[in-house]
Amino acid sequence: MPKGLTFLPSLALTAMMALPLAAETKPDASTVLARVNGDEITLGHLIATVAALPQQYLQAEDDVLFDFVLEQMIQQQLLGQQQEDLTTENALRLENEKRSLRAVQTVTALTEAAVTDEAIQAAYDAQFKDFAGEDEFDASHILVETEEKAKELKAQLDDGADFAELARENSTGPSGPNGGALGWFGKGQMVPEFEGAVIALEKGQISDPVQTQFGWHLVKLNDKRKTEAPELDVVREELVQTIQQEVIQARIDELTQQAQIERPALEGAGPEIMRQLDLIQE
Incomplete structure (x- = not known):
């Protein structure tokens, strides 16, 4: 071997x-x-x-x-x-396999015909033609343990103290050594109290003390922007999957409408009967 x-x-x-x-x-x-x-x-x-x-x-x-x-x-x-001959169980498995393979062939034919460069471009245009973008924020913060300390630092900032320097000297958060810089983030990425404070600020403005589960914050909004629509290649696979799912579901719906489907009631037992292997082991 x-x-x-x-x-x-x-x-x-x-x-x-x-x-x-x-x-x-x-x-x-x-x-x-x-x-x-x-x-x-x-x-x-x-x-x-x-x-x-x-x-x-x-x-x-x-x-x-x-x-x-x-x-x-x-x-x-x-x-x-x-x-x-095959046993009853194996004969049934073969029938199931044939049913599955025929369905796969139909699905393959449908999706190969539907997924074209033109269809992908059309799906992209439809999804992103009115894309307005989501708000993103570039903020910094100083985190301290008490409201009194936060108010003290806010007074220094109002008097012209450098935000980044105060953050390096006083912030207990992991961003302290970096001047409190948090980088860019979108909605839902920060705790609600912090996010609310950021949204309420104008560019360059510093908030009053804000309490969260982590302590007391002074928040500075450095910049604000809108996200841009992703490039087509970035979302190509997602668009392909959407096209495939839609064409398959549309065909299933069409065939279902045309078909005569009967589902006789299962009498004398409940759904648990599907586990009775002895019924097919002859």
């Missing part, structure tokens, strides 16, 4: 040699890679199997992975030939 690979579940068997085949000059999905008691395993079967493998298998060298997967498929075929 190739180093770094493990056998697929329930197939840890001794390797068996495939029947020799004539070389194909132009392989396609129908190209036969092995015949097991007459049943064919094609290149298409192998490609579909590899495409569904976990990432850890795909890290193997191509020649190693090719031989390994084909060998597993041969062993599966040998074991599968020992059964004439």
